[in-house]
Amino acid sequence: MNYISTRGQAPALGFGAAMMTGLARDGGLYVPETVPVMTADEIAALAGLPYEEVAFRVMRPFLGGFFADDEFRGLIAAAYRGFDHAARAPMVQLSANHFLLELFHGPTLAFKDFAMQIIGQMMQAALAKSGERITIVGATSGDTGSAAIEAFRGLANVDVFILFPQGRVSDVQRRQMTTPVEANVHALAIDGDFDDAQARLKDMFNDFAFRDRVRLAGVNSINWARVLAQVVYYFTAATALGAPHRSVSFTVPTGNFGDVFAGYIARLMGLPIDRLVIATNQNDILHRAMTTGEYRTDGVKPSISPSMDIQVSSNFERALFLALGGDGAAVTALMAGLKQSGGFTLPAPALAALRAVLDSGRCSEDETRATIARTLAATGELLCPHSAVAVKVAEEHLGASPMVTLATAHPAKFPDAVQAASGLRPALPPHMAGLFDRPERMTLVPNDLTALETLILERTGL
Numbered sequence: 001m002n003y004i005s006t007r008g009q010a011p012a013l014g015f016g017a018a019m020m021t022g023l024a025r026d027g028g029l030y031v032p033e034t035v036p037v038m039t040a041d042e043i044a045a046l047a048g049l050p051y052e053e054v055a056f057r058v059m060r061p062f063l064g065g066f067f068a069d070d071e072f073r074g075l076i077a078a079a080y081r082g083f084d085h086a087a088r089a090p091m092v093q094l095s096a097n098h099f100l101l102e103l104f105h106g107p108t109l110a111f112k113d114f115a116m117q118i119i120g121q122m123m124q125a126a127l128a129k130s131g132e133r134i135t136i137v138g139a140t141s142g143d144t145g146s147a148a149i150e151a152f153r154g155l156a157n158v159d160v161f162i163l164f165p166q167g168r169v170s171d172v173q174r175r176q177m178t179t180p181v182e183a184n185v186h187a188l189a190i191d192g193d194f195d196d197a198q199a200r201l202k203d204m205f206n207d208f209a210f211r212d213r214v215r216l217a218g219v220n221s222i223n224w225a226r227v228l229a230q231v232v233y234y235f236t237a238a239t240a241l242g243a244p245h246r247s248v249s250f251t252v253p254t255g256n257f258g259d260v261f262a263g264y265i266a267r268l269m270g271l272p273i274d275r276l277v278i279a280t281n282q283n284d285i286l287h288r289a290m291t292t293g294e295y296r297t298d299g300v301k302p303s304i305s306p307s308m309d310i311q312v313s314s315n316f317e318r319a320l321f322l323a324l325g326g327d328g329a330a331v332t333a334l335m336a337g338l339k340q341s342g343g344f345t346l347p348a349p350a351l352a353a354l355r356a357v358l359d360s361g362r363c364s365e366d367e368t369r370a371t372i373a374r375t376l377a378a379t380g381e382l383l384c385p386h387s388a389v390a391v392k393v394a395e396e397h398l399g400a401s402p403m404v405t406l407a408t409a410h411p412a413k414f415p416d417a418v419q420a421a422s423g424l425r426p427a428l429p430p431h432m433a434g435l436f437d438r439p440e441r442m443t444l445v446p447n448d449l450t451a452l453e454t455l456i457l458e459r460t461g462l
């Protein structure tokens, strides 16, 4: 199993190297050269299995033997042990044909734990074999950071630096990143928005001297292994609702396009996904791109669903590459246009290929609040603002197939917004009691590559 870059100019890598490398050296993202297909019988056999077993069967074909089967099973078991629900990704029903997939039962209360916990296990296992030390740098709109810190805190051979946009994450999100006491955890508040943080991260990867000196590794969804781990819950949800004997649709609250791209991969693997619906908040570049064919950045407007306050959706490049038939030169040209003039026009055949699978919708701030209140009254389910964005868009796309909406965070991560919308203040679960009593530790950093690199070199002593 080889991984190739979306820009066509970097060497193909095996699974382990693609995971440790993150961004390809030509600036592209790694994608599998071919997507393994599961037969209908193999998919049918997943129904009713424990989450861990489904994870093993779905992910294993992508590993190319990088981990032995027993070792991989052990890593999966360790990854999901800390979840507080036996099903890991349970579903509840919202209306006759509409289901909510609760992805917030992991240690940091957002779906990022599904991928970060297993990546943490896999990277540790790989480092133990190679004896290497790495520096992880991650950009976060709020939830990736805490999930990464949770997965890597206290490890001897890893330093983890997290860049988050200052003042643009919720208090709970910030405290999850700033209160861990381990010396290998570095929370950096950047003077900018998430797109700035992600752009500086990509700049670091493109500075080969720095990248090699600190052995830079990435855990953003530019890392293929993260996307892969998220493919699993599309299979558990769809088979629980009757796949492969009937098709199922999904609506995904979207920012960096990693989660919805995992659904795209599940479909390529043979899972009968009818419609895959992109739900955006007022930062609606993806909805505009799907409806008009123009992918054009427009400045981030802070919202009550901050983890989706993104304009440059990294993983869209992967979908584009597949929709362009694997033409790395064409992707490179479009990305150059994005960098130079803030946008590009989707070639008509690529747009048609994307529209064959993807729908989209947008949810305003008022609609988000109204959906939280309405869903609570109708079902008793208290949604986080991101999940509410998706529920509203999903309701506009209900059809013959069951609709599964991904609930990406626990409402207690956004207590102020949820209380303002519903009148209820969601409580943090017991394992997070005391979050507001612990001292915070963070460093303010400018939106400047040299300053960031200097700080990382000082902290790591490399």
Ligand SMILES: *Cc1c(COP(=O)(O)O)cnc(C)c1O
Binding pocket: 110, 111, 112, 142, 143, 144, 221, 253, 254, 255, 256, 257, 258, 259, 260, 307, 308, 386, 408, 409
């Ligand atoms: C990260 C995140 C999203 C967006 O997911 P992408 O993979 O970036 O599209 C949505 N909701 C929450 C709560 C998140 O943390």
